[in-house]
Amino acid sequence: MSDEGERRPAGELESSVLAALWAAGTAQSAAQVRAALPQDLARTTVATLLGRLHDKGLVGRRPGGRGFVYFAVQDTHGLAARRMHRELDGGSDRSMVLARFVEGLDPDDEAELLRLLQEDRP
Numbered sequence: 001m002s003d004e005g006e007r008r009p010a011g012e013l014e015s016s017v018l019a020a021l022w023a024a025g026t027a028q029s030a031a032q033v034r035a036a037l038p039q040d041l042a043r044t045t046v047a048t049l050l051g052r053l054h055d056k057g058l059v060g061r062r063p064g065g066r067g068f069v070y071f072a073v074q075d076t077h078g079l080a081a082r083r084m085h086r087e088l089d090g091g092s093d094r095s096m097v098l099a100r101f102v103e104g105l106d107p108d109d110e111a112e113l114l115r116l117l118q119e120d121r122p
Helices: 010-024 030-036 043-055 076-088 093-103 108-117
Strands: 058-063 067-073
Touching: 010 043, 010 058, 010 067, 030 058, 030 093, 043 067, 043 108, 058 108, 076 093
Parallel strands: none
Antiparallel strands: 058 067
16 A cells, blocks of 8 residues: 555546546446556545545436446536636635736637637527
């Protein structure tokens, strides 16, 4: 068993699990996800990670086999947007967060953001 200094951050492991689900393109059992991971994780660790991702709304699940099968509910773009929303909703000064974000955009990204803001939305 690895000692505390060798533990990976939960976010890194969650990202690996999401990447495995995206790559599969179809619902997977915990065992299937575990087999697709580059890390050598215990079955219970993968099941716990999938449960946490489900609780966060990042994966869906449905009955399958003797347990559940899991599937990603957002693609990588949706996940990045969700993280941005979480930062904005984190209690910080929203205007300042947005201003700093826009300050860091290159001209092409700034033009794309302006285009998106000006297009008609439902």
